[in-house]
């Protein structure tokens with residue numbers, strides 16, 4: 001099994017255990033379940049500048065521990081104050097060291113900013129969980145879902161009031177999985193099967209994503225020049241985790257990058 005298959009197999013066991021313990025009716029009664037949703041799509045649609053979606057990620061299968069000491073409420077408040085367009089918080093425990101507690105701590109501190117539940121969603125039950133912890137949008141990863149699952153899960157997410165970010169890594173995934181209940185398409189520069197990162201993936205797929213979908217480039221992003229190149233290619237959102245999290249002060253790292261983005265703004269955007 002490749003790593004993605006292992007993660008998904010583990011996820012299915014976790015879901016079975018969670019379902020045995022907490023019913024959907026219980027999730028629907030959680031206070032955050034009915035909170036109004038913050039739209040990321042509407043923010044990105046009209047973005048005049050690259051919008052950074054800042055991720056809280058303690059560890060990953062490719063990098064091991066990235067930051068073992070950070071507190072989610074402090075880091076995410078710092079991200080929001082530094083001008084992040086949205087927050088992404090990992091909730092997978094086994095491979096990314098995340099949790100619902102991390103997500104909820106970030107949510108309580110930042111009620112008004114779009115928040116992505118970053119996990120491996122393979123079952124509608126997880127969409128109820130996402131809503132119950134206060135998520136505004138969910139990630140659906142084409143590489144671990146059939147096109148029919150993408151369609152059904154994205155419709156269900158909409159029924160629950162959330163937006164959907166579809167993650168693709170190549171043209172085949174894009175062509176098979178894109179459907180009209182997707183709000184945003186995220187091109188993952190990292191191949192989840194072997195962890196190799198290249199922004200060429202985003203550049204190659206940009207022209208193949210219809211303009212009706214907001215485009216987000218994900219993973220391996222570090223510098224303003226690359227972000228502007230991707231902006232020119234049509235990307236509006238930039239999902240960044242490690243570049244910030246590996247520093248002692250992730251919010252300061254975001255602030256520095258935002259400065260760099262403004263300072264290196266291409267003349268035609270002036």
Ligand SMILES: O=P(O)(O)OC[C@@H](O)[C@@H](O)c1c[nH]c2ccccc12
Nearest residue numbers: 188218219220221239240241242243
């Ligand atoms: O830390 P990076 O290289 O900036 O990447 C962030 C984000 O794109 C990455 O964490 C990610 C993208 N898609 C995922 C799916 C599952 C887990 C993690 C991810």
